[in-house]
Amino acid sequence: MIRLDNVTKVYPAGARPALDSVSLDIDKGEFVFLIGASGSGKSTVLRLLLREELPTRGSVMVDSRNVGRLPARKVPDLRRKIGCVFQDFRLLPKKSVFENVAFALEVINKSPKTIRRTVPEVLDLVGLTGKAQRMPSELSGGEQQRVAIARAFVNRPLVLIADEPTGNLDPDTSQGIMSLLERINRTGTTVVMATHDNNIVDAMRRRVIELDTGRIIRDQNRGVYGVGR
Amino acid sequence: MRASFVMSGVASGIRRNMTMTVALVLNTAITLFFVGGSILASREINKFNHDYEGKLNVSIYLCPKPVQGQTPLGNCRSRYTDAQRTSLEEQFKKDPIIKTWAFISETDAVVRYRKTVPQIVGNNTTIGDLPASFTIHLNDIKKDYPTFVKEYRTQPGVSGTSSQSTVLKTLLNVIGRVRLGSFVLAIVVLIASVLLIANSIQVAAAQRKNETSIMRLVGASRWMTELPFMIETIIATFVGGLIALGLITLGKEFTLNNIFKVPVQNGVIPNLDANDILIAGGLGMMAGLVLAALTAFATLRFYVKL
Numbered sequence: 001m002i003r004l005d006n007v008t009k010v011y012p013a014g015a016r017p018a019l020d021s022v023s024l025d026i027d028k029g030e031f032v033f034l035i036g037a038s039g040s041g042k043s044t045v046l047r048l049l050l051r052e053e054l055p056t057r058g059s060v061m062v063d064s065r066n067v068g069r070l071p072a073r074k075v076p077d078l079r080r081k082i083g084c085v086f087q088d089f090r091l092l093p094k095k096s097v098f099e100n101v102a103f104a105l106e107v108i109n110k111s112p113k114t115i116r117r118t119v120p121e122v123l124d125l126v127g128l129t130g131k132a133q134r135m136p137s138e139l140s141g142g143e144q145q146r147v148a149i150a151r152a153f154v155n156r157p158l159v160l161i162a163d164e165p166t167g168n169l170d171p172d173t174s175q176g177i178m179s180l181l182e183r184i185n186r187t188g189t190t191v192v193m194a195t196h197d198n199n200i201v202d203a204m205r206r207r208v209i210e211l212d213t214g215r216i217i218r219d220q221n222r223g224v225y226g227v228g229r
Numbered sequence: 230m231r232a233s234f235v236m237s238g239v240a241s242g243i244r245r246n247m248t249m250t251v252a253l254v255l256n257t258a259i260t261l262f263f264v265g266g267s268i269l270a271s272r273e274i275n276k277f278n279h280d281y282e283g284k285l286n287v288s289i290y291l292c293p294k295p296v297q298g299q300t301p302l303g304n305c306r307s308r309y310t311d312a313q314r315t316s317l318e319e320q321f322k323k324d325p326i327i328k329t330w331a332f333i334s335e336t337d338a339v340v341r342y343r344k345t346v347p348q349i350v351g352n353n354t355t356i357g358d359l360p361a362s363f364t365i366h367l368n369d370i371k372k373d374y375p376t377f378v379k380e381y382r383t384q385p386g387v388s389g390t391s392s393q394s395t396v397l398k399t400l401l402n403v404i405g406r407v408r409l410g411s412f413v414l415a416i417v418v419l420i421a422s423v424l425l426i427a428n429s430i431q432v433a434a435a436q437r438k439n440e441t442s443i444m445r446l447v448g449a450s451r452w453m454t455e456l457p458f459m460i461e462t463i464i465a466t467f468v469g470g471l472i473a474l475g476l477i478t479l480g481k482e483f484t485l486n487n488i489f490k491v492p493v494q495n496g497v498i499p500n501l502d503a504n505d506i507l508i509a510g511g512l513g514m515m516a517g518l519v520l521a522a523l524t525a526f527a528t529l530r531f532y533v534k535l
């Protein structure tokens with residue numbers, strides 16, 4: 001599903017590479033944590049998958065597409081197959097909950113009828129029943145993140161990418177978000193999540209890939225966050 | 230992507246940037262008023278030119294009977310002969326610069342003269358006092374008049390040639406320059422307007438940068454994020470164009486039906502009808518829309534990275 005082959009990423013402004021010959025393989029349906037200190041390159045990996053950045057060297061494959069070589073006009077198509085969730089939610093502030101989720105369907109040309117049927121289903125799934133007409137500003141952080149997850153999941157993406165989705169949330173709320181991501185993962189969606197939250201990683205016992213200054217230093221199935229951190 | 234979806238984006242964009250949209254509409258209205266007005270002025274001048282150049286004739290005077298004790302005119306020794314007249318007419322037929330001609334005999338000349346002057350003067354004029362002449366309509370009076378003079382002035386039986394009203398020609402020249410001036414003005418306003426559109430789009434795009442980047446992340450294509458800006462610009466231009474049409478109509482009413490009421494009624498200044506206004510407004514509108522769309526497109530492609 002996802003394969004990085006000797007990927008090096010040097011930002012124009014960066015002295016050292018943000019990623020240094022990183023290779024990794026993630027299968028369909030896996031749940032993977034990306035961990036590592038601040039600046040270790042977690043977000044950079046995720047940005048490469050979304051083609052927000054291009055690799056300096058090496059190849060990035062997603063769903064057997066070479067993301068680094070993808071022509072610009074095919075980028076929207078790639079992103080429609082990848083759901084993404086961020087620490088800062090990134091909801092459209094002038095759109096209601098319903099419209100935010102519907103947006104992901106509108107860009108792939110779904111009929112209004114399908115949208116009217118699908119969006120409430122997904123909102124139920126993420127636990128936002130009855131909040132469809134709220135504006136993002138009228139929701140708590142946890143609820144906003146649920147909207148973001150609903151939007152990421154509504155068109156059943158192959159991969160869900162989450163960059164510190166619980167970074168702004170308290171432990172209880174984080175727990176709720178994690179069980180949601182787990183449920184999504186059980187539907188067969190590959191989940192790749194960058195996080196700093198050792199409690200979550202330890203509780204989930206999933207594959208852990210640890211980065212340190214742009215290199216992979218650990219790749220462990222059913223891993224924990226690490227001792228002494 | 231569905232039209233309703235795009236249009237809801239457009240509506241919210243317009244609502245959010247109301248002041249900017251209003252500025253754009255008013256600016257476009259004024260610009261297109263100038264453009265349309267300049268087109269209308271040009272049509273008016275063309276009509277005026279057409280009316281008057283059509284009426285401008287030249288004349289060839291034939292030799293009158295010499296009067297005792299006076300030096301004969303030009304190369305006239307005696308009254309023109311019928312053979313000379315026929316010979317001239319033969320030449321007119323073959324001459325490409327001449328469109329039509331009419332012969333005015335000495336009798337006709339006096340009859341006409343009597344119509345234009347008070348009776349007491351007219352009655353004192355007898356046949357033979359006024360020369361016979363040809364009234365000639367040239368194809369292009371400006372270009373062909375010198376040739377015409379050279380060709381016919383010295384022909385046997387001809388006493389002289391003349392052209393009407395150099396005053397009128399000067400007037401037409403002045404009006405032509407006014408028209409050029411109005412075109413230059415319209416173009417300057419148009420350039421200002423294009424710059425304003427480019428600028429507004431850059432500001433609007435910067436304001437909505439956050440939003441468009443989220444859209445892109447969710448998989449919106451570039452044109453999906455650009456289209457609302459383009460449609461907003463085109464709608465603003467269209468509304469501005471309609472206002473301009475109203476302004477042009479008012480402007481026309483005011484100048485032709487108020488300031489120049491009498492000469493228009495007499496037919497000295499040709500009137501303009503709804504058709505002329507629609508053509509001027511429509512051309513202005515079309516130019517405006519095309520330019521606005523191109524400007525929006527180019528700005529989004531080359532100056533704004535959505």
Ligand SMILES: Nc1ncnc2c1ncn2[C@@H]1O[C@H](COP(=O)(O)OP(=O)(O)OP(=O)(O)O)[C@@H](O)[C@H]1O
Nearest residue numbers: 011012013014018037038039040041042043044045
């Ligand atoms: N746009 C950029 N331009 C220049 N350097 C960058 C850019 N983005 C990231 N970097 C650098 O690349 C390195 C990796 O950054 P990245 O954001 O991937 O780290 P991270 O692991 O996500 O960190 P955090 O846990 O703080 O989010 C850092 O040294 C960072 O300074």
Ligand SMILES: [Mg+2]
Nearest residue numbers: 042043044163
């Ligand atoms: Mg990061």
